[in-house]
Amino acid sequence: MAMIKALAALPFLGILVGSVFLNRVTPLVLGLPLLLAWLLLWIVLTSAIMAVIYVTDPANRVPSPRAEPDA
Amino acid sequence: MSAALAIIALTALGALLLGLRASRGRDMSLEQWTVGGRGFGAVFVFLLMAGEIYTTFTFLGGSGYAYGHGGPTYYILGYGCLAYVISYWLLPPIWRYAQQHRLISQPDYFAAKYDSRALGVLVAVVGIVALIPYLVLQFKGLGIIVATASYGAIPSAVAVWIGAAVVTAYVMVSGVRGSAWTAVVKDALILAVAVFLGVYLPIHLYGGFGAMFSAIQDAKPGFLALPAKGESVAWFDSTVLLTALGFYMWPHSFGSIFTARTDKVFRQNAIVMPLYQLILAFVFMVGFAAVLKVPGLTGPSIDLALFRVSIQTFDPWFVGVIGAAGVLTALVPGSMIMMTAATLLANNIYRPLHSGGVTDQSVTRLARWMVPVVALVAVFFTLRGGQTIVALLLMGYSFVTQLFPALVMSLRRHNPLSSAGVFAGIVVGIATIAATSLTHTTVASLFPGLPEALRDLNIGIVALVLNVVTLTVVSGISRRVPSARSA
Numbered sequence: 001m002a003m004i005k006a007l008a009a010l011p012f013l014g015i016l017v018g019s020v021f022l023n024r025v026t027p028l029v030l031g032l033p034l035l036l037a038w039l040l041l042w043i044v045l046t047s048a049i050m051a052v053i054y055v056t057d058p059a060n061r062v063p064s065p066r067a068e069p070d071a
Numbered sequence: 072m073s074a075a076l077a078i079i080a081l082t083a084l085g086a087l088l089l090g091l092r093a094s095r096g097r098d099m100s101l102e103q104w105t106v107g108g109r110g111f112g113a114v115f116v117f118l119l120m121a122g123e124i125y126t127t128f129t130f131l132g133g134s135g136y137a138y139g140h141g142g143p144t145y146y147i148l149g150y151g152c153l154a155y156v157i158s159y160w161l162l163p164p165i166w167r168y169a170q171q172h173r174l175i176s177q178p179d180y181f182a183a184k185y186d187s188r189a190l191g192v193l194v195a196v197v198g199i200v201a202l203i204p205y206l207v208l209q210f211k212g213l214g215i216i217v218a219t220a221s222y223g224a225i226p227s228a229v230a231v232w233i234g235a236a237v238v239t240a241y242v243m244v245s246g247v248r249g250s251a252w253t254a255v256v257k258d259a260l261i262l263a264v265a266v267f268l269g270v271y272l273p274i275h276l277y278g279g280f281g282a283m284f285s286a287i288q289d290a291k292p293g294f295l296a297l298p299a300k301g302e303s304v305a306w307f308d309s310t311v312l313l314t315a316l317g318f319y320m321w322p323h324s325f326g327s328i329f330t331a332r333t334d335k336v337f338r339q340n341a342i343v344m345p346l347y348q349l350i351l352a353f354v355f356m357v358g359f360a361a362v363l364k365v366p367g368l369t370g371p372s373i374d375l376a377l378f379r380v381s382i383q384t385f386d387p388w389f390v391g392v393i394g395a396a397g398v399l400t401a402l403v404p405g406s407m408i409m410m411t412a413a414t415l416l417a418n419n420i421y422r423p424l425h426s427g428g429v430t431d432q433s434v435t436r437l438a439r440w441m442v443p444v445v446a447l448v449a450v451f452f453t454l455r456g457g458q459t460i461v462a463l464l465l466m467g468y469s470f471v472t473q474l475f476p477a478l479v480m481s482l483r484r485h486n487p488l489s490s491a492g493v494f495a496g497i498v499v500g501i502a503t504i505a506a507t508s509l510t511h512t513t514v515a516s517l518f519p520g521l522p523e524a525l526r527d528l529n530i531g532i533v534a535l536v537l538n539v540v541t542l543t544v545v546s547g548i549s550r551r552v553p554s555a556r557s558a
Contacts, residue, residue, distance in 0.1 A: 011156050015149045016308045023142075023304055025288050025295040031281030032072070033288075033295035039148045043348050046152050050159060050342040059163075060335060 004056045011046040015039065075220040078391030078396055085239050086402055089253045090244045126404040127212030129354055130397055131374050132460030137358025139373030139459070141294040143302035144355055149311040149347045154318030159332040159341040161319065163334035164482050168328075177325040178419040181474070187490035188423050192499060195419035195476060198322035199502070201470035202412045205321075206449040207456065208463040209405035210235050211374070213398065214453065218486035219378040220394040222387075231453050237398075238405045239446040242413075243439065255432065257399035262350070264396040267351025272360035272380065280356070286363055294362075300523060309529040310465070317472035325412040374460050392532035413441035468506055473500035476539050488542055491549040496542025 003034060019047045029037035129147070165180065172183050177198060182191025213234025218227040225233070277283035287295060297304050319325055330339065361380035368375055379484040381393050417438035422429050456463070477493040480486050506512070509528045514533060515526035 008156050008159070011153060014362055015153060016311060019149075019307060020304050021298070023297045025142075025284070025293060028281055028284055031279060033142070033284055035142060035296050036148075036355075039145050040349060040352060043148060043152050043345050046345045047342055050156065050345070053159065053181060054338055054342055057338070059277060060338060 004053060007049045007053060010049055011042060012043065014042040018042070073220065073222050073224070073391075074387040075222070075391035075394055076217070076224075079216065079394040080222050080390065082395035083398055083402070086253050086399065087237070087244060088243055090241050092429060096321070124182075127209050127397065127401045128205060128464050129351055130265065130400050131212045131215060131377055132208065133351060133354045134358035134361070134377040135374035135459060135557070136461045137355040137558075138361045138368065138376035139358075140302060140461075141291070141362075142296045142298070143238050143307065144358070144461075146307050146310050146314070147351055148348055149307070150314040150318065151351075152345045153311065153315035155341045155344045157315060158319060158344075159338050160322035161479075161482075162328050162337035165325075165328055165478075166331055166334045174329060176327070176415070176419060177322045178415070180325070181477065181481070181493075184486075185488075185490040185493055190494050192420055192423055193494055195267025195322075195415045197470055197474060197497060199412050199415050199420075201467040202322065202408050202415075203445075203449055203452060204463040204467040206405060206408045206412070206445070207452045208460045209238070209401040209408065210449055210453040210458075213238070213401045215375055215378065216394045216397045216401070219375065219382065220390060221381065228454055233451060234398075234401065235446050235450045235453075238402055238409060239443055241402055241452075242406045242409050242442050245506055253399065254403055257396070257403050260392075260396040261400050264393055265350065265353050265357075268377075268381070268393070269356035272384065273356050275384065276360055276364055276380075283356075283360060287359060290363055295359075301527060303523065303527045305524040305527040306529060309527075309532045313472050313523070313529050313535065314465070314468045316475045317468045320413060320478070321467075321472045322471075323407055326411070367509045371456075371459050402407065409442055409445055410438075412445045413438045416441045416445070465529075465531075466504070469504045469529075469534060470501060471506070472531060472535060472551075473497050473538050476535070477541060487546060489546045489549045492542040492544075495545040496538040498540040500534045500538030503537050504531065507534070 018038060019035060023035055025033045025035070027034060032040070116461055120330055133147055136147075165185065166186070168174070169180060169184065172179075174180050174183060176189040176195075178195040180192045210231055214227050214231035217230035217233055218225055221230070272282040273280050277286060284295060297307050328337075342353075357380065359378050363374040365376065365379040365383060368379065378390070378393070381390050385393075406549055417434045422434055474497065477488065477497065480488045480493075513526075514521070514528045517533075518526070
């Protein structure tokens with residue numbers, strides 16, 4: 001689980017670090033400037049990553065979240 | 072009166088009438104509506120959430136910034152995305168604590184966690200100070216819409232007064248109860264208008280997205296990426312980070328955490344919400360389409376880009392429809408901001424300062440009379456300021472982000488921070504923002520000798536660092552928080 005939660009670091013790397021290297025207009029990707037296309041890609045990937053984290057997170061299988069102690 | 076202005080005036084009147092109906096208690100409150108929304112169908116929920124992202128900021132500010140600044144606008148895509156990742160872990164514990172302690176506002180949370188009434192008042196002050204630029208940008212947007220749709224007949228200063236009067240009337244009439252139907256109409260209209268404009272304009276004016284971006288790249292090489300200096304990669308990263316941390320620190324966003332039914336909702340939202348950011352790309356397209364077609368707008372007038380290109384392309388009646396969508400995007404969030412600021416003043420500043428018995432009724436009455444006061448202050452700054460919509464929101468973000476360090480530490484079981492430390496840290500952070508905004512200081516002007524990557528950092532980061540240093544040092548020398556007993 002800890003490994004899967006570490007996936008949440010990827011959007012930060014993609015958006016903050018990736019932009020340093022992909023700060024270019026050309027080549028256009030699907031007609032879009034490279035940096036814009038890269039960021040839109042990361043929006044989709046972030047959603048997918050959060051879905052994986054959600055499905056594997058045991059906290060979401062607890063029927064009553066309010067009964068769960070802080071951890 | 073132009074057809075455009077007539078459509079916009081009718082829309083504003085319709086919203087006021089719906090608000091009047093809501094005040095008779097027939098419609099649900101916005102809070103009830105949001106919670107009830109979880110029982111609605113997927114399309115309805117999508118409209119609701121997409122509508123929350125679309126305020127005047129994205130509609131006029133986002134397109135204007137794309138027009139005037141190009142690549143740096145992409146920061147708006149980045150920060151929302153990262154804020155939702157953070158929300159997966161940040162919001163559930165805040166929600167659980169608020170449930171246990173029956174909290175209803177953001178200052179309540181800080182006052183309870185740090186056992187300090189003074190800190191609650193300070194947090195309320197920070198919230199109000201940050202909400203003012205947010206409200207100013209809604210008024211500015213309204214002014215632009217009314218002035219543009221009148222085709223020059225109404226000067227922009229008069230248009231700002233009209234816009235402010237409409238929002239104030241809306242809030243005074245409907246109170247905290249917004250009309251569910253105003254919000255539904257707004258969400259559907261703005262989504263349709265934004266997607267239509269974002270697809271139609273590039274195809275109609277240039278023949279396609281690729282053709283449009285190639286033409287812009289030829290005319291202004293590098294405009295669609297981040298520049299080497301100024302709003303560079305360093306600016307982009309620091310601004311994305313700063314605004315992502317501040318995303319849920321706004322008093323109205325923080326308050327909305329308390330309305331959820333279970334903490335699972337936040338974790339589910341973290342999956343779906345990033346996708347709504349995709350819709351912002353359509354708004355950027357409108358701004359980019361305007362770059363070569365309505366050149367010459369500079370400074371704060373870049374916010375006019377969407378309307379200028381629309382007027383040039385469409386008949387007045389359709390400009391009216393776009394304007395009506397714009398008015399609603401300013402009206403609904405604008406009324407929430409105004410109500411939040413007025414309630415903070417009455418409930419979280421006036422009430423704690425009068426320890427001798429203040430009734431709920433007198434606080435409610437005071438909140439109602441604070442609404443026009445808040446509106447006047449915002450009108451004053453709207454007419455005075457020469458800032459773009461994006462610059463205004465970034466200033467608000469710099470303020471609210473100062474609450475983030477104290478919030479994160481409050482989630483730890485053994486919080487090493489004292490209330491005095493947190494108080495001092497926030498004061499130093501806010502003072503830094505205020506001083507640098509008033510004197511137009513940037514990191515580059517403070518430390519001209521630094522390398523470019525450091526010179527371009529968002530000045531809000533500097534305030535945040537000073538904040539953290541202060542709260543660490545003051546907490547170290549003052550007593551510990553009573554509730555944070557060591558193990």
